[in-house]
Amino acid sequence: xxxxxxxxxxxxxxxxxxxxxxxxxxxxxxxxxxxxxxxxxxxxxxxxxxxxxxxxxxxxxxxxxxxxxxxxxxxxxxxxxxxxxxxxxxx
Amino acid sequence: xxxxxxxxxxxxxxxxxxxxxxxxxxxxxxxxxxxxxxxxxxxxxxxxxxxxxxxxxxxxxxxxxxxxxxxxxxxxxxxxxxxxxxxxxxx
Numbered sequence: 639x640x641x642x643x644x645x646x647x648x649x650x651x652x653x654x655x656x657x658x659x660x661x662x663x664x665x666x667x668x669x670x671x672x673x674x675x676x677x678x679x680x681x682x683x684x685x686x687x688x689x690x691x692x693x694x695x696x697x698x699x700x701x702x703x704x705x706x707x708x709x710x711x712x713x714x715x716x717x718x719x720x721x722x723x724x725x726x727x728x729x
Numbered sequence: 730x731x732x733x734x735x736x737x738x739x740x741x742x743x744x745x746x747x748x749x750x751x752x753x754x755x756x757x758x759x760x761x762x763x764x765x766x767x768x769x770x771x772x773x774x775x776x777x778x779x780x781x782x783x784x785x786x787x788x789x790x791x792x793x794x795x796x797x798x799x800x801x802x803x804x805x806x807x808x809x810x811x812x813x814x815x816x817x818x819x820x
Contacts, residue, residue, distance in 0.1 A: 649785040655778030662770035675766035679753035687746030694740040700789065 646702055653706025660713040664720070673721040681721065685714040737793055744797025751804040755811070764812040772812065776805040 667673045688707045695703025758764045779798045786794025 645785065645788045648781065648788060652778050652781035652785050655774055655781060657778075659771050659774035659778055662774070663768040666768045666771075667766065670766065672766050675758065675761065675763050677754040677757045680750050680757075683746055683750035683753070687743050687748075687750055690739065690743035690746060694736065694743050694793070697736045697739060698791065700791075702785070703794075 646700075649700065649702030650706070653702045653710075657706050657709045657713065660710065660717065664713060664716055667717065667720045667724065671724045673717075673724050676717065676721055676725075678718070678721055678725070681714050681718045685711060685718060688714060737791075740791065740793030741797070744793045744801075748797050748800045748804065751801065751808065755804060755807055758808065758811045758815065762815050764808075764815050767808065767812055767816075769809070769812055769816070772805050772809045776802060776809060779805060 663676070667676065688710045692704055692707035692711065695701070695707060754767070758767065779801045783795055783798035783802065786792070786798060
């Protein structure tokens with residue numbers, strides 16, 4: 639097995655960025671206890687989408703796609719959870 | 730060329746979801762003219778990440794990865810633009 643290839647490395651870097659990207663949103667929402675401006679629909683659709691991206695990664699045997707989407711799914715779920723807990727309005 | 734394969738179809742569906750996911754956020758922010766709860770850092774990192782995902786898709790010849798990340802990049806840029814225009818606080 640030839641892992642990581644240069645493509646895998648690029649994918650892992652991209653995956654690391656689109657995954658850690660959601661950490662500032664989590665910290666911000668946790669600190670402010672406010673997620674009114676964050677769209678509930680966006681994170682529900684995004685969560686379902688990254689779950690299916692993970693399955694797609696499994697089908698094409700693309701390890702970066704599997705790993706990054708699994709972690710992103712967990713982070714998106716956390717944002718949805720905080721939105722539900724903290725939010726006064728819904729969208 | 731065998732497009733779309735069943736894997737491509739799954740990827741296109743996943744890509745459609747993670748792309749249209751950002752439309753409710755765009756509509757919500759445009760309507761409310763408020764993006765204070767939306768993390769600037771999140772969308773900057775996410776925008777850079779999806780750009781690199783697009784390059785990765787090009788490298789592994791995965792058409793759904795290229796198309797969906799290109800559109801997502803445009804939508805994430807719109808959210809960043811509205812955040813800059815409407816936001817009173819930054820993060």
